[in-house]
Amino acid sequence: MKSLGALALSLCLALVSATALAWDRGEVDTFATLPSGIKNPEGITVGPHGDLFVTSFAVTAPDTDLGKVVVFDADGRLRRVLEVEGSSKLLLGIAFHPKTHDLLVIDFGAGKVLKVNPSTANPASSPPSAAARD
Amino acid sequence: MWRTGAQGGVATRWVDDALLRTTGTPPFGANGMDFDSKGRLYVANTGDDRVIRIPVAAGTAGTPEVFVNSVNGADGLFIDEHDNVWVCANQADEIVVIDPTGRAIAKLGDFDGIDRSGRPRGLLFPASAVRSGDSIYITNLSLDIRLFGLPQAVDTQWAAEVTRHTIARIPARIPR
Numbered sequence: 001m002k003s004l005g006a007l008a009l010s011l012c013l014a015l016v017s018a019t020a021l022a023w024d025r026g027e028v029d030t031f032a033t034l035p036s037g038i039k040n041p042e043g044i045t046v047g048p049h050g051d052l053f054v055t056s057f058a059v060t061a062p063d064t065d066l067g068k069v070v071v072f073d074a075d076g077r078l079r080r081v082l083e084v085e086g087s088s089k090l091l092l093g094i095a096f097h098p099k100t101h102d103l104l105v106i107d108f109g110a111g112k113v114l115k116v117n118p119s120t121a122n123p124a125s126s127p128p129s130a131a132a133r134d
Numbered sequence: 135m136w137r138t139g140a141q142g143g144v145a146t147r148w149v150d151d152a153l154l155r156t157t158g159t160p161p162f163g164a165n166g167m168d169f170d171s172k173g174r175l176y177v178a179n180t181g182d183d184r185v186i187r188i189p190v191a192a193g194t195a196g197t198p199e200v201f202v203n204s205v206n207g208a209d210g211l212f213i214d215e216h217d218n219v220w221v222c223a224n225q226a227d228e229i230v231v232i233d234p235t236g237r238a239i240a241k242l243g244d245f246d247g248i249d250r251s252g253r254p255r256g257l258l259f260p261a262s263a264v265r266s267g268d269s270i271y272i273t274n275l276s277l278d279i280r281l282f283g284l285p286q287a288v289d290t291q292w293a294a295e296v297t298r299h300t301i302a303r304i305p306a307r308i309p310r
Contacts, residue, residue, distance in 0.1 A: 023240070023241045024240075024309035025228070025241060025242055025243055025244055025309075026240075026242045026243065026304055026305060026309050027304065027305065028242075028243045028244075028246075028255075028256045028257060028302050028303070028304050029302070029303050029304075030253065030255075030300050030301070030302060030303070031269075031271055031300075031301045031302060031303035032300065032301040033251075033253060033298050033299070033300050033301075034298070034299040034300065034301075036298065038299065039276075039299050040275055040276065040277055040299060041261070041273040041274065041275060041299055041300075041301060042261045042262060042273055042275050043210075043261075043262050043273065044210075044262045044263070044264045044271055044272070044273050044301065045264055046264055046266040046271075050266065050267075052264075052266070052271055052301065054273060054301060057261075057275065057277070059277065059278075059281050059282075060281065072301070074266075076301075093166075093210075093262070097140060099140055100140050100141070113138070113142065113145075115142060
């Protein structure tokens with residue numbers, strides 16, 4: 001019985017140990033909060049100086065609203081909110097092109113990829129690319 | 135999936151495959167994507183809960199194949215220097231890390247309610263992730279999919295309660 005008890009204890013300890021090792025989910029903290037009224041952050045990318053650029057997929061905003069890009073510094077402080085001229089309110093993916101360094105934003109509502117000025121969000125001088133949405 | 139040159143212009147169809155479409159929920163097919171060190175493109179199919187892998191030769195797409203199934207609402211993704219795929223599981227409120235063999239090696243984060251300011255704690259409908267330095271930054275889309283006429287998911291009512299929207303952050307490491 002003693003050996004059976006020891007075996008059972010060992011099994012229990014092994015199970016506890018295995019459970020403890022399974023999916024340590026780590027820690028999540030809130031890095032930044034969007035300004036009041038700007039909702040549904042979707043795309044995110046890092047700028048050349050460490051700023052975070054975040055798009056809004058503003059489903060509940062009026063259809064006349066422009067798409068917004070919110071810029072935070074590396075400490076989560078709000079730098080600016082960009083309104084992307086000529087865009088819909090529904091922006092998705094965002095990235096800096098690795099070679100041209102242009103800031104590109106998917107406009108889901110318009111079915112386009114836009115090249116925008118990361119400081120003013122005015123459209124760049126060259127025409128945006130047509131793209132499809134699925 | 136569509137392709138343009140570096141200066142934009144008219145997009146051309148790069149690859150079209152049933153594995154990149156969906157009839158599932160949320161109703162998005164091809165979504166987040168990234169390349170591994172061998173130049174293969176990994177694409178999340180949100181509605182099908184899959185990650186699709188596409189071989190690429192001289193810029194031309196090969197035949198898409200299923201890399202893994204059952205990532206609940208696979209959305210934004212990126213690939214690290216070890217070719218591990220970090221996927222936002224937007225319907226499970228977690229980040230799933232998958233090694234190159236297709237084995238899940240971490241599930242990070244979770245939803246932990248809404249605070250008094252109306253902000254989600256933890257992850258809620260995580261949509262996109264980007265790595266910068268020692269951290270990973272994640273958008274909490276917190277989307278009420280009923281606004282699209284879709285039936286609710288288990289986190290939909292929570293998403294509808296969010297009044298202030300957030301960017302979450304986790305350490306860029308896999309717990310050992």
